[in-house]
Amino acid sequence: MTAPPLLELDGVGMRFGAGDHMVTALRDVSFxxxxxxxxxxxxxxxxxxxxxxxxxxxxxxPTAGQVRFRGRDVTGQAGRAGELAYRRAVQMIFQDPFxxxxxxxxxxxxxxxxxxxxxHAAGARAVEARVAELLRWVGLDPDITxxxxxxxxxxxxxxxxxxxxxxxxxxxxxxxxEPTSMLDVSIRLDILRLLAETKAARGxxxxxxxxxxxxxAHVAEEVVVMFAGQMxxxxxxxxxxxxxQHPYTRLLLSAVPDPDVRLRxxxxxxxxxxxxxxxxxxxxxxxxxxxxxxxxxxxxxxxLLLQ
Amino acid sequence: MSEPLLQVRxxxxxxxxxxxxFVAVDRVSFEIGRGxxxxxxxxxxxxxxxxxxxxxxxxxxxxxxxxGEIRFxxxxxxxxxxxxxxxxxxxxxxxxFQSAMNSLNPLLRIERQFFDVLHRHTGCSRAEGRAKAEAxxxxxxxxxxxxxxxxxxxxxxMRQRLVIAICLALEPDLIIMDEPxxxxxxxxxxxxxxxxxxxxxxxxxxxxxxxxxxxxxSQFCDRIAVxxxxxIVEQGPVDQITRAPLHDYTRRLWEAIPRLPAAAGVxxxxxxxxxxx
Numbered sequence: 001m002t003a004p005p006l007l008e009l010d011g012v013g014m015r016f017g018a019g020d021h022m023v024t025a026l027r028d029v030s031f032x033x034x035x036x037x038x039x040x041x042x043x044x045x046x047x048x049x050x051x052x053x054x055x056x057x058x059x060x061x062p063t064a065g066q067v068r069f070r071g072r073d074v075t076g077q078a079g080r081a082g083e084l085a086y087r088r089a090v091q092m093i094f095q096d097p098f099x100x101x102x103x104x105x106x107x108x109x110x111x112x113x114x115x116x117x118x119x120h121a122a123g124a125r126a127v128e129a130r131v132a133e134l135l136r137w138v139g140l141d142p143d144i145t146x147x148x149x150x151x152x153x154x155x156x157x158x159x160x161x162x163x164x165x166x167x168x169x170x171x172x173x174x175x176x177x178e179p180t181s182m183l184d185v186s187i188r189l190d191i192l193r194l195l196a197e198t199k200a201a202r203g204x205x206x207x208x209x210x211x212x213x214x215x216x217a218h219v220a221e222e223v224v225v226m227f228a229g230q231m232x233x234x235x236x237x238x239x240x241x242x243x244x245q246h247p248y249t250r251l252l253l254s255a256v257p258d259p260d261v262r263l264r265x266x267x268x269x270x271x272x273x274x275x276x277x278x279x280x281x282x283x284x285x286x287x288x289x290x291x292x293x294x295x296x297x298x299x300x301x302x303x304l305l306l307q
Numbered sequence: 308m309s310e311p312l313l314q315v316r317x318x319x320x321x322x323x324x325x326x327x328x329f330v331a332v333d334r335v336s337f338e339i340g341r342g343x344x345x346x347x348x349x350x351x352x353x354x355x356x357x358x359x360x361x362x363x364x365x366x367x368x369x370x371x372x373x374x375g376e377i378r379f380x381x382x383x384x385x386x387x388x389x390x391x392x393x394x395x396x397x398x399x400x401x402x403x404f405q406s407a408m409n410s411l412n413p414l415l416r417i418e419r420q421f422f423d424v425l426h427r428h429t430g431c432s433r434a435e436g437r438a439k440a441e442a443x444x445x446x447x448x449x450x451x452x453x454x455x456x457x458x459x460x461x462x463x464x465m466r467q468r469l470v471i472a473i474c475l476a477l478e479p480d481l482i483i484m485d486e487p488x489x490x491x492x493x494x495x496x497x498x499x500x501x502x503x504x505x506x507x508x509x510x511x512x513x514x515x516x517x518x519x520x521x522x523x524x525s526q527f528c529d530r531i532a533v534x535x536x537x538x539i540v541e542q543g544p545v546d547q548i549t550r551a552p553l554h555d556y557t558r559r560l561w562e563a564i565p566r567l568p569a570a571a572g573v574x575x576x577x578x579x580x581x582x583x584x
Contacts (some may be wrong), residue, residue, distance in 0.1 A: 003487035045463065124370035155351075183348045185519045186423070186563040211492045215565040241567060253562040259525035259549045265508070272448055275494055302547060 005032035005088075006070065007056065007173055013064030014051050014229075025051045026229045027285060029065070031222075033173060038199050038206035040216035040237065042252070043226035045268075049209045053177045056207065057092055058083070088118060091166035095178035097158035103151040107161055108146040111135070114168040138194060156187040163194060167202070174199070177209045188214040192218045195197045213249075214256050217241050222295070224247045228283045235296030246292075248282045248296040251275055310381065312481055312513050313362070318375030320357050320366060331357045333537040339481065344507065344514040346524040346545075348560070349534035355517045359485050362515070363400055364392050380480065398428045401474035402465075405486035409419040411458040411466060417444075418454040424473055442515070447502060464495035475506065485517045488522065500527050521560055525549045527578040533557045 014026040026048045031039055039225040041049045055067060058074065066073050069275050074086050093101045101110060114119050121130040138160040150158060159179060166174060175194060180188040194207035197221050199206045208219045216223045217237040224234040225248065233246035244250050251274070281301050288300035309498060311337070320332035332354040339345040360366045364384055377384040379400065387395070396402075404410065411420060421440035425431045431439070443449035447468040449461075458466055467487065474482060484503075488496040506528045507514065518524055524531055525545050532542040533556065541554040552558050 044494065058391070185521070185565075186350050186560060189563055189565050192565060198443075212565070214567045217567070218565055246380045251494055253567070255332050255493040257493070257496075257520060257522035257526055260520045261526055263501050263526045263530075266501060266504070268448075268498065268505045271501055276499060 005066045008034055008035040008068040011065035012062045015063045029231055030282035031224055033207060035205050038205040038208050038220040039222045039224060040146055040208045040210060040220035041224050041226060042210055042213045042216050049226060049227040050177055051208055052293050053175050056175055058087060058088055068284045088169060089168050089172040091171035091174055093162050093166050093176040093179045096166050096182055097155050097162055100162055101158055103150050106149050107216060110165055111168050118169050119172055135167055139166045155183050159183060159191055173205045175207045197217050230299060232282055233298040239293055239296040245292050247301060248300060251278050312341045312380055313339040314378040316376040319360055319373045320370055321373050323369040331537055335539050337532050337542060338511050339515060342511050342513060344516060346516045346528035346529045346531040347534060348521055348524050348531055351521055353534040354537040355534055356485055359483050359517055362483060363396050363402060397424060399480050401479035401482040401489045403471055403474055403484045405489050409560045413458050416455050416457055417469060421473055421476060425476060428477055439476055443476045447472045464491050468499060479512060480573050483515045522564055
């Protein structure tokens with residue numbers, strides 16, 4: 001926490017629509033990304049995770065609060081040069097490895113474009129060497145993979161190419177939006193390891209967005225649990241997933257499939273009623289934040305839900 | 308009564324290619340008992356969905372069933388003609404697919420979607436269809452007053468429950484669920500599966516449950532078969548698969564699932580193998 005944050009979200013709010021059709025997608029979201037560290041943003045679909053990613057990528061402007069990059073506001077006042085530098089510093093990895101590569105170009109093209117455009121290598125040989133290096137980093141053999149087209153690769157291989165493509169820009173911040181949710185369970189762990197290793201070796205600040213809280217601690221040192229646009233519990237990954245305090249975090253963790261818990265014969269009403277009560281309570285806007293530890297916080301909820 | 312509801316024997320399904328063919332399902336045999344929840348696990352491309360389509364005799368070309376026997380409640384499905392199959396599908400074998408929530412017609416009210424299925428198979432009237440739809444909504448935990456709503460007015464989890472409700476409306480004997488909750492978050496997934504368990508206990512149908520998530524499958528199923536490249540490599544009661552897997556692939560499938568670790572940092576735990584430079 002001593003190093004200055006690379007990227008800081010400060011009280012960010014986002015509303016869509018107007019008048020009666022106003023939707024609050026984010027409310028008072030604040031966190032800091034540090035070099036070589038990752039934050040996992042966890043929550044159900046529709047909780048605002050991807051809106052966060054799009055704000056950081058500069059695709060939306062927040063309707064409240066600030067996004068600061070190296071202490072400077074990037075929400076529209078940075079000027080063209082500042083904006084370009086920012087876009088170079090932030091790269092995204094998307095959920096769908098099938099839709100995010102162009103089917104008519106081979107892998108070498110996908111990787112050499114950013115290398116050339118951002119001036120990270122000059123001359124055909126240097127570009128080729130750089131592409132080979134990137135492919136090797138993500139665990140693909142350049143001699144075999146570079147000349148292939150996206151349809152010739154598996155989902156996991158394509159996601160590796162996407163990671164290499166993001167790294168080709170030499171970013172400082174990597175935003176990975178559900179990078180493994182469309183992949184087979186059997187290769188998810190490999191991709192998560194690759195992300196964790198990349199982050200550590202290259203000193204990248206990473207935002208890992210997922211609905212699967214079980215994978216969060218595999219990549220990230222810190223976890224932010226979101227619900228209905230608010231951060232409900234956040235802090236050190238070990239604290240949030242190991243000693244959760246907010247009822248929604250507990251609900252989320254209790255619902256992670258556990259092979260030792262049989263569902264048959266349990267009845268469904270009790271779980272459903274509890275889930276609905278917790279969701280209703282967590283949905284209400286609240287500004288009261290409780291500190292649970294040195295780096296472990298939660299948004300206050302009505303007492304009766306706490307046990 | 309002791310005879311299994313579904314018996315699949317020596318099933319071989321091939322995909323015809325320009326030259327030769329690709330064997331997607333290779334001599335697969337399994338049985339599903341009455342009231343049993345049976346799981347078929349494996350990675351994508353291992354042939355599990357191909358089997359699901361074969362049971363309803365809906366393999367999409369270029370897939371074709373080269374050999375094997377599929378007996379449902381004593382009838383060999385391979386010998387049935389199209390009209391007989393149409394009477395069987397939905398009525399006795401229901402299907403819920405991964406993107407089932409997108410299979411609702413966005414232009415029709417929920418009531419109408421129930422009516423379409425019910426009228427076709429039972430010839431019921433509009434009023435009977437509406438009453439049944441309301442009863443089914445109540446069964447899956449959705450306010451019955453919402454039968455007049457359109458699909459987009461429901462969340463993803465609710466739409467998935469609606470499809471399950473339509474499927475259950477005809478009281479089928481077997482429900483095939485192909486990754487029914489993969490697109491949903493864990494809380495909603497748990498809600499839906501617990502509900503299916505409860506309904507199963509009440510209505511007594513059998514389930515063929517297909518997923519790649521072994522953890523989820525162990526929570527939900529009575530027996531599990533693990534598939535690898537078209538073959539069943541291991542089959543047994545859930546306790547055997549979870550506690551004492553015999554096949555090396557089953558063990559690897561278990562190890563590959565991201566678990567909830569106590570502490571962070573997987574990067575340090577295992578050094579990835581690098582490609583030689």
